[in-house]
Amino acid sequence: GAVVSQHPSRVICKSGTSVKIECRSLDFQATTMFWYRQFPKQSLMLMATSNEGSKATYEQGVEKDKFLINHASLTLSTLTVTSAHPEDSSFYICSASLGVGDTEAFFGQGTRLTVV
Amino acid sequence: GQNIDQPTEMTATEGAIVQINCTYQTSGFNGLFWYQQHAGEAPTFLSYNVLDGLEEKGRFSSFLSRSKGYSYLLLKELQMKDSASYLCAVIGDYKLSFGAGTTVTVRA
Numbered sequence: 680g681a682v683v684s685q686h687p688s689r690v691i692c693k694s695g696t697s698v699k700i701e702c703r704s705l706d707f708q709a710t711t712m713f714w715y716r717q718f719p720k721q722s723l724m725l726m727a728t729s730n731e732g733s734k735a736t737y738e739q740g741v742e743k744d745k746f747l748i749n750h751a752s753l754t755l756s757t758l759t760v761t762s763a764h765p766e767d768s769s770f771y772i773c774s775a776s777l778g779v780g781d782t783e784a785f786f787g788q789g790t791r792l793t794v795v
Numbered sequence: 796g797q798n799i800d801q802p803t804e805m806t807a808t809e810g811a812i813v814q815i816n817c818t819y820q821t822s823g824f825n826g827l828f829w830y831q832q833h834a835g836e837a838p839t840f841l842s843y844n845v846l847d848g849l850e851e852k853g854r855f856s857s858f859l860s861r862s863k864g865y866s867y868l869l870l871k872e873l874q875m876k877d878s879a880s881y882l883c884a885v886i887g888d889y890k891l892s893f894g895a896g897t898t899v900t901v902r903a
Contacts, residue, residue: 685837713891715893721895722882722893722894722895722896723838723882723893724893725890725891725892728890770835772837772838774891784891786837786838786839787837788836788837789835789836789837791835
């Protein structure tokens with residue numbers, strides 16, 4: 680299967696600061712990337728869908744000004760958590776697919792964010 | 796949106812068989828996935844069903860009935876390393892949505 684690399688795997692930041700998480704498709708071009716958040720013992724919740732070269736589509740209840748998504752190239756999408764608060768502490772996972780209608784999603788390793 | 800239901804927890808003995816059921820309601824159905832997730836790790840792909848029937852892959856099999864909105868994941872010859880969360884995920888309207896996951900505990 681295709682490889683998606685997510686970085687960093689763990690990050691601890693102070694409340695009020697911003698954190699950037701990168702998601703790269705290493706051996707394929709990802710037209711579409713997805714960002715999920717997972718709280719302990721809960722399922723993955725889709726936060727937003729990003730398409731290369733266009734604005735991300737955010738799910739209901741997700742603040743687009745707080746979770747900035749940039750998908751500037753076919754191999755890189757970034758999620759920036761701005762002005763992080765302790766309640767933003769979670770496991771963030773990206774996935775990539777080849778495009779709309781492509782059925783398989785390839786997951787990154789995930790990023791454990793802890794805001795102190 | 797999608798509504799995906801699966802049991803919260805299941806326990807089984809090493810060497811046994813466990814069946815994890817998943818029911819769903821969605822529009823624009825375009826397939827159902829099963830993923831395995833160990834604590835603190837990203838999900839790993841197990842199976843994909845888009846047509847009715849059984850897909851077998853080694854010790855794992857997955858079944859789909861689109862008319863019933865139903866799938867199951869069958870784990871045979873359970874091993875201790877199979878202890879994990881198993882996520883049912885459905886593609887509807889080109890979005891992949893996950894169930895809450897079933898935590899399977901394998902006991903010796």
